[in-house]
Amino acid sequence: MVVDDATHEAVGVDQEHTLGADQLTRILDRILCQRRRPLPGSVGKRFNCEAMLTWVHRHGDELAFFSSRRDGLVRMPIVESFNGRLQDECLNEPSFTSLSHARVVIETWRREYNEGGPRKSLGGLTPAAYAMQLATKAATMTVKI
Numbered sequence: 204m205v206v207d208d209a210t211h212e213a214v215g216v217d218q219e220h221t222l223g224a225d226q227l228t229r230i231l232d233r234i235l236c237q238r239r240r241p242l243p244g245s246v247g248k249r250f251n252c253e254a255m256l257t258w259v260h261r262h263g264d265e266l267a268f269f270s271s272r273r274d275g276l277v278r279m280p281i282v283e284s285f286n287g288r289l290q291d292e293c294l295n296e297p298s299f300t301s302l303s304h305a306r307v308v309i310e311t312w313r314r315e316y317n318e319g320g321p322r323k324s325l326g327g328l329t330p331a332a333y334a335m336q337l338a339t340k341a342a343t344m345t346v347k348i
Contacts, residue, residue: 205230205231205234206281206282206285207330207334208281209334209337210325210330210331210333210334210337211281211285211322211324211325211330211333212317212330212331212333212334213285213289213313213316213317213330214234214237214238215230215233215234216289216309216310216313217230218302218305218306218309219302220302223254224252224253224254224255225254227254227255228254228255228257228258231258232258235262285316288316289309289312289316292312292316293308293309293312294309316330317329317330317331318330318331318332
């Protein structure tokens, strides 16, 4: 899953049996084609590898690679909150009949997460509305020299 740190949007939730760094870079490429370039972000130790470093170099983005704790976990509150909601609201309920069924159910949930209820942390807006507000502000900003 890819969560935008600024807007709290779930911009990508990909379901696979396993997900490696090469697959992650393809997901990030797809996201870059669909929306603005992401702000500097972070990935856990698991993806701190040649494929990610090559991707960062190719796109000129800077990602902050967190060093992992001894237990192998990286604490990122936005991601932990998102994971908890995804688990509670979506993954605990249905039993998926196939990977394609899981994709449909999880994508439906992702859209509801982005467009559903307002968030206090976003000034009472949904993640989608907050993202639109930020994009509008960015488009209307002028550079003064």
